Amino acid sequence: MKRPSLVLCCALLGIVPTACGPGSDPDPGVDRGDSSTVDLEHLAITVSGRAAVFPEAARLLEAQGQPVPSLDGVVLTVEEPLRVGVSDADSVLGQGGIGADGGFSVSEVPVRDIHLSLAASLQQEGFVRSSTIIFDTAFTRTRPHTDIIDARAWALPNAFHDALTRSIGDASIRAHSGERASTLRDAGFILGRVVDAAGAPVAGARVVLDRDDLAGRVYYPAPDFQSATQDGTSATGLFVYVHSGTAAETFSLSIEGTQAYLPRNAGATPGLGLVLTLYPGNVSP
Template sequence: MMRPSLILCCALLGLAPAACGPGNSANPDPAVDGSDSKSVDLDHLTITVAGRAEVFPEAARLLEARGQSVPTLDGVALTIEEPLRIGVNDADSIFGQGSISAEGGFAVPDVPVRGINLSLAASLEHEGFVRSSTIVFDTVFTRTRPRTDIIEARAWALPNTFHDALTQAVGETWIRAHSEDRARTLRDAGFILGRVVDASGAPVAGARVVLDRGDLANRIYYPAPDFQSSTQDATSSTGLFLYVHSGAAAETFTLSIQGTRDYLPRHAGATPGRALVLTLYPGSIAP
């Protein structure tokens, strides 16, 4: 059997054409009259990724409940990257860099489309925060790389205080067990923080997240709204879930919602020292 790390490398470096689409197409979009349009050369196309960065909503509420101020992101560096390639130390996984304005906005131009295999993320790394990547584009929806600018993207920042609360919710004992004693915190192990929402963007309670790899199924946790504990049953009123990584080599898999076809399976992965943040929503357009 191939080791998970080898499988990950094969998946990223040898994707089927259906996942990434052709490199050059005169009429890339179905059901569209392209007789007067120019061909789209995906090998040289660049796009702009723009949007807004904020402290994760539950993190902001937790800080405010404790009487602590919500940290500003003004001037924080932001990187556009392929998070699953970062996990295998691919030197070409970073596509562009920028910074966050005082109002939270960001815009990173000249992002080369050619380098995108599975997904695209906005990554934050700054003192006082967990190094985190928020998925802003997933090829699962289009079966191809992006061909237009990505606008109104959201990048979420995870303060260390919030990370500590999530670690407490899961429990050091379970983190050590999942990592074979390599890690005692979610940051050290590597983790995914996800939210399940409905078509209007409201959190969904009672959702159960499943993986396409049965050997990792017991790593999903659902934190309580007060972050004092967690279960492995289903999402609470916050719609949040956590995946606890092993603290070892990167893993890749897909996530889906049990019992419904409205939510497409999503590409995901985990690597030590960082968090992946994603939102699961019905259909193909984010609410």
């Protein structure tokens, strides 16, 4: 398939209607049953939820006898990953602190001009810079028009990044990046999880991209992170996409052999780990 143009993607999405009008149903993709409809002329929302260390990362640290780091006081940024990837000065849409219980709330997030997705980003010493998708226009073909509540943002400690890098292997990362990178951080990557309708990890799932030239970049780490295959997800449901270490790429992800999982917007850029969950239907478990 032809390489998609970021400018074309933005232009196409820019002509999609922004909402159905006051009182319309909440957008699918996340559970926002208690959220309120915002002023469609203003198109600024509140994003709230909880941040935590990625579950497999927490288990790995505990197995190694290391403490799971606290996120208390860490700054959380609401941004659009597409804009981050092209170094857009307006990529940051809002910021707020994470509380001792992991809770966060960022108000007055302008969403009129988002193109593909909205994400919660964490950048802190001891962690890989990560950006978790919390809203995807793939579900609605439009921007959010209600507050986002109960969003989840995942933090990736350096030790977990290093384990993921080892599982895939220095040689593979160098090959995919033309010798520009030897770690996932330097190459840029996507860390995803495939789950079922109840939120349980799905084993044996294969992630496919809408670009044949990128098909060989998807890996499935073993549960112990000592190796990785390209056959399908393990019992953890995890997959990793390895970027090229160069300019941002955009594409869509889906699950082979089923239409229950809608194609999702994704992208990768050096220095950033994008985190997303693939689930059936259009409401997160």
